[in-house]
Amino acid sequence: MTDGVHLPVADAIDADVGRALLERMWLIRAFEEKASELYAKGKIRGLLHLGIGQEGSAVGAISRLAPGDRVFGGHRAHAHALAKGADPVRLLAELAGRTTGYCGGKGGSMHIAAPEVGFATATGVVAGNLPLALGDAWAATLERSDRIAVAFFGDGAGQAGSFHETLNIASLWRLPMVFVCENNGYAEFTPLSAHTKVERLADYAGVYGMPASTVDGNDVFAVHAAMGEAVARARAGGGPTFVEALTYRLRGHYEGDPAKYRELSELADWKQKDPIARFATALAERRLVDDATGVALATQARARVDAAADEALTGPIPSVEDLLRDVVAAR
Amino acid sequence: MTDGVHLPVADAIDADVGRALLERMWLIRAFEEKASELYAKGKIRGLLHLGIGQEGSAVGAISRLAPGDRVFGGHRAHAHALAKGADPVRLLAELAGRTTGYCGGKGGSMHIAAPEVGFATATGVVAGNLPLALGDAWAATLERSDRIAVAFFGDGAGQAGSFHETLNIASLWRLPMVFVCENNGYAEFTPLSAHTKVERLADYAGVYGMPASTVDGNDVFAVHAAMGEAVARARAGGGPTFVEALTYRLRGHYEGDPAKYRELSELADWKQKDPIARFATALAERRLVDDATGVALATQARARVDAAADEALTGPIPSVEDLLRDVVAAR
């Protein structure tokens, strides 16, 4: 197992990097499958949005980020937090509402925060993270730091006012920010085509003269490449970039959603494009990580998550004192 | 003087139409100069935003509308209301806070409503009228009426979320709506270039595949032509159109604004492009309305507005009963 929580940052995906990314993808997959299992058992409650099938964009993009860069996620953000280096034990404890969770059980699945590893916050409000990331990027310029801010959001956010307002200011002020749109074709139960005539959200960037690309989000190499350019540009003072990653969620919108609004054939097609399997195959083809190692990584990830779950569920249930804490600074 | 309040609707600007439009422009100019005078005297209070210098887009655009079409304006909407047929007496009474004003003195300059002539409402919230016009256009489709909705807004509205959300839905639902952006280069004291990298707001329409044009807003013929296409398309079920009219306000943002943020030379340039003088000259050149008639129309407009002011200022001051009325339907 790779040491340390940060993914290796590298221009090219070599054997070590490939292995680390594949490992992290399996960790995320195992984590979310575990979350699903615990949800079914009632150990995790609330709204649980899984990103199973979307690990490629999360890991491909975040593998380009330095520890000091800050990520802002949405309601489907387990993958982004874990890719940025969040501890699976504390994250599962958070989902299960324990005091040992990152947020002491107050945040839950939709409002993850792990600022110590650069996952600034998630939000349950669609597009709500975009202005926050913008402010973080502005702060970076005031600090004269070369860190950057990255916002992950879905295709559904593209019809929200804040998305547009944020694009405008980011381009106007040339802020060190990357917009990563994970276009999975659906917002809840509605296909993108019913929400907008715009097929590629990256088209919006063009109006502002902002560099943009649309890539296969289930291809880690493609995301890694596009994000590499974007991050380099932001860090060099070249302003924001828009990266649209086309992907698909293999589960319902949230756990419990039977997802009747989509064709089974569509689902089957996308299962063929599973980003983890594709990355493993590609790594094997390039003779970077062989199949046996890939399988071992998956097994190890499951074991690690099993242990994480056992540990997470020993965390204490919060008390009334916990309920009343953390509203404002101690006065 | 042309009879009736509605401007003649015609495909081409002939002598009669030209005369009517010129007359209305002079009426608007005289109205706003009178408002300025009354403001200086304390007879009108509150925030007064004059559109002197922008009459071309208001009259050019609205001359294409049928009586049943509905207009939604913003904080600088005297011209649009008068172009749509509002009575100068009742409008001045409104500005002066009299019970005889359209809104009984409750609306004032920024919140004009004259729905009986198709001026649905204005709003003091930048971009606030766009969603309202959208809803009106949607209602028209539900009614299976061929009426259309038109929103007038400034360049400053282009950075507001509602503007983008409205463009999206209007294009998606193919609603009978026209977006008229009066780009006068400034939002309050700030030039457009400090608010966005987008030079032509009409560029936004392109992302949605919405037809758009940018025209010289001080050229009545150009606005009339662009708006003619837009209205015809909307009425025929062809969906929305974006018309950007480039113009300039010859006064400060509001009465009392010394407008130090702009060069005097810029102002002088634009004075040369005064839309009324240009239209009068063009009409004379085309031998549609001769100079003497043009001058007479101006004189008549001033006289009419003088009389309107005298009448408006005889209107009663509202009472406490008036204050408490019109909050909800009588229960």
Place this chain on the structure above:
Amino acid sequence: MTELRYIDAIRSALDEALTADPTVCLLGEDISMGGPFGATKGLADVHGESRVRNTPISEATIMGLAIGAAMAGRRPVLEIMFMDFMTLAMDQLVNHAAKLRYMSGGQNHVPLTVRVQGGAAGGMGAHHSQSLEAWFTHVPGLTVVAPSNAADAKGLLTAAIRSDDPVIFLEHRGLYWAKGDVPDGDHLVPIGRAAIARPGRDATVVAWSRMVGTALAAADLLAAEGIEVEVVDARSLLPLDLETLVASVARTGRLVVASEAVMTGGFGAEIAASVGAAAAARLRAPIERVGAPFVPVPAGSDLEILFIPSAERIVEAVRRTLADSPGVATPGDPATEP
């Protein structure tokens, strides 16, 4: 009478309104698929997707869209998926829907209904659980109703749709699956009237939405000790039926106001202040308020349970009103009742 779940009573009101009045139309995110809870399930099939209209995730603009349609004579019913997202639509709601009639001197009006569910239920956390009725009740031009049961859900929604003013119809997610008898046929509950959910002589508890059930549970607990609580379901918060509240307090001499929202700045304060003034002479103990602690709604379900005001807290508050009455004899003793 038919037994219906609260959510089905809502759907039934929508269905009937769509059938009865061609100007009624529905708008909201995912509503043609029924929405996340199923309140509009099947309505698009029956009434068509043009009248049961899915919208993009553009809360500010769909609020304005609904207002614009209402100004033009439609009776739109807009669904905002969670009360927390009303924060995105406050400009259109407050600056436009609520004010257009007044600003136009009565020329315009906005027959709009906004359906929105809220409350803490299911461990959804701070972005999906707020109770914000206090904001809306501070806005002249709005009407605000908050049914606690299936019959009122249907009757008040029907009244809301027929109202010529913008009505905020507050649903509680935690009540969606609660069953209740609903009168058959056209069922209208007039806006502006409270209901006595349980009569009692010793103390009045005023509540609305889900807290009515909690108050009734508290009343049961107290009844076991011989204390008879009158539970008043405010139902209509704006306008508030002050008359019924004051009449109850005049009988009991004691008032507890219970709401799920955080207590500070909540609508309970308005009730306490206005009943306190109007029934001053009849009050025999200080008015007690019960509400959530002044914290955001936590996500963890165990914390959520601690957050939501409980029947026990209402019981304690009622006890305080009874203990705290100088010169008043044992409650429940008819000899000392007014």
Place this chain on the structure above:
Amino acid sequence: MTELRYIDAIRSALDEALTADPTVCLLGEDISMGGPFGATKGLADVHGESRVRNTPISEATIMGLAIGAAMAGRRPVLEIMFMDFMTLAMDQLVNHAAKLRYMSGGQNHVPLTVRVQGGAAGGMGAHHSQSLEAWFTHVPGLTVVAPSNAADAKGLLTAAIRSDDPVIFLEHRGLYWAKGDVPDGDHLVPIGRAAIARPGRDATVVAWSRMVGTALAAADLLAAEGIEVEVVDARSLLPLDLETLVASVARTGRLVVASEAVMTGGFGAEIAASVGAAAAARLRAPIERVGAPFVPVPAGSDLEILFIPSAERIVEAVRRTLADSPGVATPGDPATEP
């Protein structure tokens, strides 16, 4: 002491904060040109346009931008031009600024100040005149202050900027040109403390922002009749200095709460409810509330004057508290005072 106008006291606090603390930065529409009223005039020249940053007309996003910068360790002071436009930024303010500390279990915090002016003054109408403090005081995680004079404007703004939590700093446009003595040098007014604006023994009037001046005018009118009113300037609405309010009411036995906002659902209700509960034993008359009638703010200046609560209305309310005290002798008679 230096005599300053309220608006200049604000600018002075901003100027000194920008000088003293490199993490302080300003954001808002047109602020580098001074804004429409001049509160930030000249600051961009001195401190640079990168720290005194003009923004587009994007209220929702500039609120989030300021929050994001605050999370990263800056101390942004955001100007929202009119309180009515806060409606556009409520999601970021309420769902993000106020909740991020809590939702993250204390990992994040938001040292943000939001300056916003409001109130009815100058006939600007329903979209430029609201008083919405009641909304903000209902939101856990926020701090809300509303200075009534130049010294407090400077001292509370300094405190707000130094606070580690989001503070809503409510300015009143009608006070901008009112002069007052402001202490020289670093001047800090601690958040959470009310001030006795005028001592008196017969009745307490609590007010904030511009209504403090109106209450003082009412006190003058009543003093002429020998009635001595104590005027308490609440200043800090959240947290509220209940102790000072209750102590005053314990002395006077009577309370009038006066606010410019519409009375229904206003913050006056919270004060009435909480003081009513905490000082029940000392109250000798029902609490009176004075507020604007329940209508949007009209544009016409003559209507606006009728809308704004007057000193006369406060006088009448005080008189009612004095008349309405069963068993209490002539106010001002020391023999009957507690």
